Amino acid sequence: MAAGGPVSADGAGPGLPAGIRTSKEDELRVVRQPLPRHDQAEKVAGSTRYAGDLAFAAMLHARLVRSPVPSARITARDAGEALAVPGVVGVLFGEDVPHNVIWVDVPGQTVEVAALKASMEVLATDRVRFHGEPVALVIAETEDALAEACDLVAVDYEELPAVFDPDQALSGGAPAVHPQGNLLGEWDIDLGEVDAAFAAADVVVEGSYQTQCVDHAYLEPEAGVGWLDDEGVLNLRVATQVVEHYRDVARILGIPEARVRVIAPYVGGGFGGKEDMTVEPYLGLAVWRTRRPVRMQWTRQESLLARPKRHPMRLRYRTAATREGKLLGQQVDITADSGAYAYLSALVLLYSAVHACGPYQVSNVRLRARCAYTNNPPTSAFRGFGGMQVVFGYEAQMDLLARQLGLTPAEIRKRNAIARGDVLPVGQVIETEVLLAQTIDTVLGRAGAKPRASGPRKAVGRGIACNMQSYGRLVWLNDSAAAWVGFQLDGSLSVRCAVPDIGGGQASSLAQIAAEILCVPMDRITVHFGDSALNPLAGTTTATRQLLMSGNAVYEACVQLRDSVRAAVAAATGEPADSLRLEEGMVRGQTGGMRLADALLACRRGNVPIEALGTFFGPKGKPVVKNLRADRVFPDFTFGTHLCDLEVDLDTGQVKLLGYVAAHDVGRAINPRSVQGQITGAVAQGLGMALLEEVVVADGTNLTSGFFQYLIPTATDVPEIDAVVLESGEGMGPFGARGIGEPPIGPPAAAVASAIQDALGVRPASLPMTPERVLECLTRPGPGAGPSA
Amino acid sequence: MSAEARITLTVNGREISRTAGAHLTLLRWLRDVAGVTDPKYGCGEGICGSCTVLVDGQPVSACLVLAAQVDGATVTTAAGLLEADGSLGPLQQAFHEKHAAQCGFCTPGMLMAAAAALADGRRRSRQEIREELHGNLCRCTGYAPIVDAIEMAQELRWPQAGR
Numbered sequence: 001m002a003a004g005g006p007v008s009a010d011g012a013g014p015g016l017p018a019g020i021r022t023s024k025e026d027e028l029r030v031v032r033q034p035l036p037r038h039d040q041a042e043k044v045a046g047s048t049r050y051a052g053d054l055a056f057a058a059m060l061h062a063r064l065v066r067s068p069v070p071s072a073r074i075t076a077r078d079a080g081e082a083l084a085v086p087g088v089v090g091v092l093f094g095e096d097v098p099h100n101v102i103w104v105d106v107p108g109q110t111v112e113v114a115a116l117k118a119s120m121e122v123l124a125t126d127r128v129r130f131h132g133e134p135v136a137l138v139i140a141e142t143e144d145a146l147a148e149a150c151d152l153v154a155v156d157y158e159e160l161p162a163v164f165d166p167d168q169a170l171s172g173g174a175p176a177v178h179p180q181g182n183l184l185g186e187w188d189i190d191l192g193e194v195d196a197a198f199a200a201a202d203v204v205v206e207g208s209y210q211t212q213c214v215d216h217a218y219l220e221p222e223a224g225v226g227w228l229d230d231e232g233v234l235n236l237r238v239a240t241q242v243v244e245h246y247r248d249v250a251r252i253l254g255i256p257e258a259r260v261r262v263i264a265p266y267v268g269g270g271f272g273g274k275e276d277m278t279v280e281p282y283l284g285l286a287v288w289r290t291r292r293p294v295r296m297q298w299t300r301q302e303s304l305l306a307r308p309k310r311h312p313m314r315l316r317y318r319t320a321a322t323r324e325g326k327l328l329g330q331q332v333d334i335t336a337d338s339g340a341y342a343y344l345s346a347l348v349l350l351y352s353a354v355h356a357c358g359p360y361q362v363s364n365v366r367l368r369a370r371c372a373y374t375n376n377p378p379t380s381a382f383r384g385f386g387g388m389q390v391v392f393g394y395e396a397q398m399d400l401l402a403r404q405l406g407l408t409p410a411e412i413r414k415r416n417a418i419a420r421g422d423v424l425p426v427g428q429v430i431e432t433e434v435l436l437a438q439t440i441d442t443v444l445g446r447a448g449a450k451p452r453a454s455g456p457r458k459a460v461g462r463g464i465a466c467n468m469q470s471y472g473r474l475v476w477l478n479d480s481a482a483a484w485v486g487f488q489l490d491g492s493l494s495v496r497c498a499v500p501d502i503g504g505g506q507a508s509s510l511a512q513i514a515a516e517i518l519c520v521p522m523d524r525i526t527v528h529f530g531d532s533a534l535n536p537l538a539g540t541t542t543a544t545r546q547l548l549m550s551g552n553a554v555y556e557a558c559v560q561l562r563d564s565v566r567a568a569v570a571a572a573t574g575e576p577a578d579s580l581r582l583e584e585g586m587v588r589g590q591t592g593g594m595r596l597a598d599a600l601l602a603c604r605r606g607n608v609p610i611e612a613l614g615t616f617f618g619p620k621g622k623p624v625v626k627n628l629r630a631d632r633v634f635p636d637f638t639f640g641t642h643l644c645d646l647e648v649d650l651d652t653g654q655v656k657l658l659g660y661v662a663a664h665d666v667g668r669a670i671n672p673r674s675v676q677g678q679i680t681g682a683v684a685q686g687l688g689m690a691l692l693e694e695v696v697v698a699d700g701t702n703l704t705s706g707f708f709q710y711l712i713p714t715a716t717d718v719p720e721i722d723a724v725v726l727e728s729g730e731g732m733g734p735f736g737a738r739g740i741g742e743p744p745i746g747p748p749a750a751a752v753a754s755a756i757q758d759a760l761g762v763r764p765a766s767l768p769m770t771p772e773r774v775l776e777c778l779t780r781p782g783p784g785a786g787p788s789a
Numbered sequence: 790m791s792a793e794a795r796i797t798l799t800v801n802g803r804e805i806s807r808t809a810g811a812h813l814t815l816l817r818w819l820r821d822v823a824g825v826t827d828p829k830y831g832c833g834e835g836i837c838g839s840c841t842v843l844v845d846g847q848p849v850s851a852c853l854v855l856a857a858q859v860d861g862a863t864v865t866t867a868a869g870l871l872e873a874d875g876s877l878g879p880l881q882q883a884f885h886e887k888h889a890a891q892c893g894f895c896t897p898g899m900l901m902a903a904a905a906a907l908a909d910g911r912r913r914s915r916q917e918i919r920e921e922l923h924g925n926l927c928r929c930t931g932y933a934p935i936v937d938a939i940e941m942a943q944e945l946r947w948p949q950a951g952r
Contacts, residue, residue, distance in 0.1 A: 036885050043893030044881040046827030046867030050894060053826040143821070144791070144810065218928050219831045219839050219894040268829070268894030269928050300832040503892025503929050673888045673934075680931030681891060707836035707926070715922035715932040720915070 017431040019619065021555065023668055023735035025727070030515040031735050034673040035522060037508035039266060039501065048266050051239040052223030056293035059225070060089055061146045062286040063296065065136040065153045066306055067128035070340075070375040070700025071162035071175070074126050074135065074155060081152040082138060087145030089290055091153060092137040094125035097285060098254040102277065118184070118342030122252055122281050128157070129177055129340035130377050131701050132306030139286045139294065162375035162700055166337040167314065169372040177340060177373035184338045185346030185371045187353040188627045191425050192364035197329035201320035205400040209315040210766040211389040211749075213337070213695040214688070215704075216310075216382055217712045220268020221303040222278035226286065227293040229261075233533070236283050237263040241270040241500050242540045243532040245277050249284040260284070264530030270502035271685070272381030273307055275542045276343055304705045308343050308380035309695055311336040311371070313352065315393035320364075325405050325412045329364035330397075330425075332356045334390070336371040336379075343380035345371045347474070350624070351386035354426050354633050358394035359436050359468040360416035365425040375700045381542060383682065387469045388746040395465040395750035396763060409464050409754065410440050418468070418639075426628050432730040432738075435665040436466060436639045442663040442724050443643035450645060451658050457650045460658070463754025464643045467746035471544035471739025472635035472732070475621030481549035482536035485514060485557040486611030487565075491585060491596045492524040498535040499550045504741055505674040506546050510554045512670050513734050517558035519582040536613060544739030547670065548635060548732055549616055555734040557614030564612065568603040569594050619732070636731065638738045640664030642683070642747035644755045650778065653771030655691060655756065657717075662747070663724035667731025667738035679723035679744045686748025688713045694768050796860045800825055801869035811857050815849070816840045818856035819864070827867045827897040831926070838925030841898035842866050848905035850924075867897035870904060879945040880904055880938075889938035891929035899925045903939050912943050 025032065042048045079091035094100045101119045124135050136153045140146040161175035168174050169182040176182060198204060224238030236249065246260040253260075267274060279296045286294040298307075318331040334352050338345035353369045402412040417436040423429050443464060453460045473479040483497035495514055501507040507527040515522050528535055538550040562582055570577035575589040582588075587599045594602070603610045621632040645659040662679050669675045692711045696703045704710040731738030749767055757763035762777040794811035797804060800823060809822040819825040819842070831839030833852050840851040843865040870878040877885060880903060890896040899922065906913070906921035913921065918939045919932065927935060 034888075036888065040885050040888065040890045040893070041877065043890040043896050044867070044884040044900065045871060045877060046897045046900075048893055049826065050829070052830065053820075055821070055824070143817075216928075218892065219837060219926060220829070220892065221831070267892060269892040271928070297830070300834070300837075503894075505891075677888050677891055677930055677934060680933050681929045682931075684931035685928065706834055707832045708834060712926055712928065714924075714926065715919040715936070718932050721931055721933055 019732055020432065020730055020736060021734060022729045028516060028735065030512055030522070031668065031670050032672060035512065035671060037505050037674065038511065039508055050220060050268050051225065051237060051265055052297045054225045054237055055295070056225070056227060059293040059295055060139050060141060060286065060290055061143050062137060062139045062282060062294050063146050063150050064134045064282060065138060065150050065155065067124065067131060067133040067135055067157070069128065069157050069159055070131045071160045072128050072157035073160055074124065074128065075158050076156040077136065078154040079136070081154065082149040085145050085149040085152065087141040088138065088149045089141060090139045091149070092123065092285060092289065094121055094123040097122045097252060099252050100125065102248065102252070102281065120341040129375055132377060133340070137282050137285060139290060164374050164376055164697070164700055166335050166372035166374055169374050170370060177375060182373045183370060184342055184373050185349050186626055187350055187369045189353060189365050189367040189425050190627060194329050194331060194364045194366040197364035198320045201328050202323040203401065203404050204318060204320045205397055205404060206318045207393070207396050207400060208765060209393045209396060211313045211392055212767045213312045213379065213697065214310045214693045215304055215695055215710060216271040216273030217710065218269025218271060218273060221300050222274065222298040222307065223296065224279045224283050225293060225295045226283040228287060228291060232259065234260045234284055234287055235263065236261070236280055237265060238279055238283065239267045239274055240264050240280065241267065241274045241502055241542055243498050243500055243530060244537065244540065245280050246532045248277060249280050252281050253284055253288050261533035264500035267500060267502040270541065271383045272385065272542065275381040275540065276308055278307060300707060301705045304710055305702050306377070308339065308378040310382035311338065311345065311348055311379040311386065311389065313389040315390060317393050317397045319397040319401060321401050323405065325401060325407050325415050327360055327362040327416045330357050330362050332367040334369040337374055337376055338371045339374060339376045339378035341378045343378050345379060348381065348386035351470070352390050353628060354424070355387035355468065356390045356394065357425050358391065359418045359466055359639055361418055361422050362425065376697050377695070377702055383685065383742050384469065384745045385543065385742065391465060391467045391746040391750050392753065392767065396753060399754050399757060399763065410444060413440060413466050426633055427630050428632050428634070430637070432636055433728040434639055435726050435728050436641070438726060439639060439641035439663040439665060440464065440466065442726065443641050443661040446661045446722055446724060447643050447645065447659060453647060459648045459650055459759040460645070461648065461755035461757065461759025462643065462645050463751045463758055464641060465747035465750035465754055466641045467743065468637045468639050469544070469743035469746055470634035470637050472548045472618055473543045473545055475619050475632050475634065476623040479539060479545065479549060479618035480615055481538040481553040482613060482615040483510070483538060483550055483553035483557050484536050484611060484613045485554060485561050487561070487600055489600060491520065491600065493518060493520045494526050494528065495554060496528045496535045497538045497550050497554060498529065498531055499538040499546050500530045500541040502541050504678060505671060506541060509547060509670045509674065510550060513551055513554050514558050517555065518562055519584050521584060544741040544743065547737055547739055549618060551734040551737065552616035553614045555614070556616055557612045560612035560614060564608050565599050565603060565610070568606050568608040569599045571606060572602045636738065638664060638666065638740060638743040640743055640747065642751040644751040646752065646755045646759070648756060648759045648774060653775035655769065655774060657687065657719040660719050661722040661724065662744055663726060664740060664743055665726040665728050665738065666740045667733065668727050668729055668736040669725050670735065670737055672725055675725050675740050676723040678740045680721045682744035683721050683748050684713050684718045686745045687718060687752065689767060690749040690752040691768055692717070794857050796856050798859065799863045801866060813856050814852050815854045815856045815859060816851035819851060825866060829894055829897060831894070836926070838902060839895050839898040841901040841925060843901055843905060846908065848902055865901070867900045870900060880907070880942045883938040883942040883945060887934050887938040887941060889930065889935045895925060895927045899927065899935060903942070907939070907942060907946065915940065
């Protein structure tokens with residue numbers, strides 16, 4: 001059947017940087033095939049059991065009582081009336097939590113950066129800092145008793161002064177959200193001779209941009225079921241991107257890490273919102289206290305109210321260039337709203353700083369980035385993680401420059417595009433091929449002619465936006481992933497890897513990698529994923545890292561296993577090992593070979609393992625300090641360009657999307673349909689941010705706590721999206737793949753703004769670009785029309 | 790405590806009769822009382838469509854009706870679209886082949902909205918398909934693969950329609 005054979009990719013090809021495992025397209029049999037995913041078969045059958053779908057007999061239910069005010073001292077708490085409700089098993093306050101503190105880092109995987117030494121209480125005891133902060137945990141026999149009891153938990157609040165604007169929070173005299181002050185994190189870049197560069201510039205453009213707070217709004221609200229198993233181990237089967245949170249739960253409960261197991265079933269969407277803990281500590285507490293199975297299911301309202309969101313950012317840019325459009329310098333000032341607690345804000349801001357100048361070569365940079373505590377809902381990880389908000393700023397600057405210089409938006413970008421060997425402002429050298437210019441040409445080529453307006457009071461515009469986004473975690477976090485791959489005696493294959501699968505095909509991609517190397521058909525491979533106790537730990541499904549990390553771990557395990565089997569067959573047949581190739585059901589040699597079943601038997605007779613553990617370690621680097629200067633911050637980056645055609649109604653300000661093209665170099669597409677799915681999904685989510693979505697917080701009160709108020713795009717809001725996959729073959733993942741989970745969410749808002757500017761001559765500078773804001777553009781004098789993309 | 794009621798529903802061809810709180814929504818009754826978990830809780834206010842089921846052939850947000858209101862009805866969920874031998878039905882096959890499920894959480898509701906739309910046998914354009922789906926949110930796919938799947942299902946099931 002399948003020919004193929006040893007993958008020609010065990011090391012770097014000629015001229016490629018170390019760590020690149022490129023591949024030749026014509027030698028790949030399974031990788032690059034747009035195969036339907038095995039998880040999708042269960043999902044469409046309705047049989048996938050998500051975190052909230054599991055039930056035990058005599059299971060308890062748990063729910064949080066949350067603060068109704070954004071800033072207050074707690075003066076009294078009384079559970080008496082709640083406990084009197086029939087069926088209520090317990091009401092827990094902070095004092096009932098063995099170690100009532102959540103640290104912001106991921107234990108065992110991170111180093112302490114000064115700005116990150118922050119914590120919050122599991123259940124607030126004497127002070128609340130945002131609307132929705134957990135104060136009490138109620139446990140009951142039924143959902144109905146639970147609902148009744150939660151209303152009866154009496155908490156008295158004495159309201160305290162609060163601050164809701166990050167700039168105000170950082171100015172003198174603002175109420176302190178935390179005793180140590182309101183400045184949570186700060187990063188600077190000082191590169192080259194900025195003042196001289198601006199003095200020598202032919203043109204300087206300036207702009208201020210505001211991005212808004214948005215919510216992940218995955219369809220599956222936070223949920224999980226916990227129980228004690230027969231070994232006394234606390235099991236938490238939860239919707240999470242991070243099974244390693246078992247360590248945090250152990251620390252909170254004061255029990256050994258080996259006594260806690262987190263299982264991540266297929267997750268109903270993550271996007272960063274299930275990266276920090278959600279239900280885990282509360283479920284853990286409830287099970288540990290009651291010794292009974294417990295389910296916690298957050299309502300949509302809770303999910304929108306209380307879980308960390310995307311940082312709103314105020315971006316101020318000054319950009320200097322020559323007459324020819326070559327960038328001379330960038331001055332960037334970023335203020336981000338971290339909300340009431342630290343979570344991952346300092347790292348999000350670091351991503352903003354590193355990505356702030358975009359995929360363009362520039363040698364003089366002055367950047368100041370600060371994030372502030374406020375009494376708004378906390379903000380933390382969200383697809384793009386600080387690297388995406390800045391696209392709205394730097395791409396606006398590129399369009400401004402293009403207009404001033406009479407260049408097309410495409411031309412100014414190409415003249416400044418980063419190439420292999422260039423150095424980012426932070427100091428990292430780009431080591432892999434950059435196809436940025438090709439992605440620009442691709443979207444322009446695919447889009448064809450600009451559409452015509454459908455009427456006299458309509459204006460059509462075309463915009464483009466480029467971006468770069470890192471994949472893989474910060475290099476000083478000692479990132480690693482492990483995977484175990486083993487043949488069964490019938491030649492079928494088991495892959496064990498604790499990667500959480502949040503819908504991107506994380507598990508299925510591992511099967512496709514293993515199928516390629518070991519020549520086992522996809523339907524004879526089982527991937528066991530998302531279990532912190534029974535599978536090798538693979539780290540978080542965040543930071544666009546799983547294909548890079550667990551993909552490489554599976555790759556390494558498969559290569560080891562293949563070589564073991566070849567060695568055993570070589571010993572049994574006398575053929576040289578390097579002449580043996582795996583085929584489906586066979587180990588083929590020059591003079592025949594051996595059936596796989598016999599080869600596996602030969603392995604067992606010869607004491608050769610038919611399984612292998614692969615561990616992949618991410619690229620390493622030194623931790624950064626506040627003034628950023630580093631040889632390496634991230635493993636690598638993914639580049640892309642989006643193009644948007646739209647029509648503006650000049651009377652209503654309504655924007656109608658007419659067409660959308662998105663092109664990214666993904667290095668190598670393990671499953672092209674999964675890659676396109678990531679692109680179209682990210683574009684839709686990005687268009688929601690561009691045009692519709694906003695978490696509205698009025699004096700600390702979240703007014704958008706239902707899908708009635710918080711609008712995400714429907715099928716009629718999203719246009720047809722042409723997702724184009726380019727393959728340089730030079731990513732750091734298996735077969736030369738780059739990560740694609742986060743990168744495509746960067747450009748949409750900037751592409752839409754660019755198209756509106758093309759249509760109206762004026763560019764909206766705040767998100768979302770609602771009809772009101774677009775109409776405002778029409779009454780604002782602008783620089784006038786310039787050349788189209 | 791609230792009153793109890795005995796409710797009987799035929800769910801995917803199986804008669805289920807249970808006594809439970811009369812105030813329970815159809816969604817809670819299916820999930821927590823009958824153990825039918827393919828309809829999902831996504832918002833509880835009839836916006837997201839993740840709980841869409843067919844009640845006597847009509848699409849309904851199961852979070853918005855009480856089980857008691859539909860006592861005696863025939864309810865079809867995504868699992869009810871499977872063939873008798875347990876293999877995927879044509880609509881499910883199309884969703885599978887076109888990668889129309891990513892995280893899959895909206896999928897059971899999306900399938901039922903699609904099944905309801907396709908029931909009249911009329912061939913729809915891509916734009917018409919999008920309009921049929923406006924009550925079902927998806928956050929992963931950008932919708933195009935779902936539209937692709939429904940187009941494909943039209944071909945599979947009604948190859949002559951509209952020609």
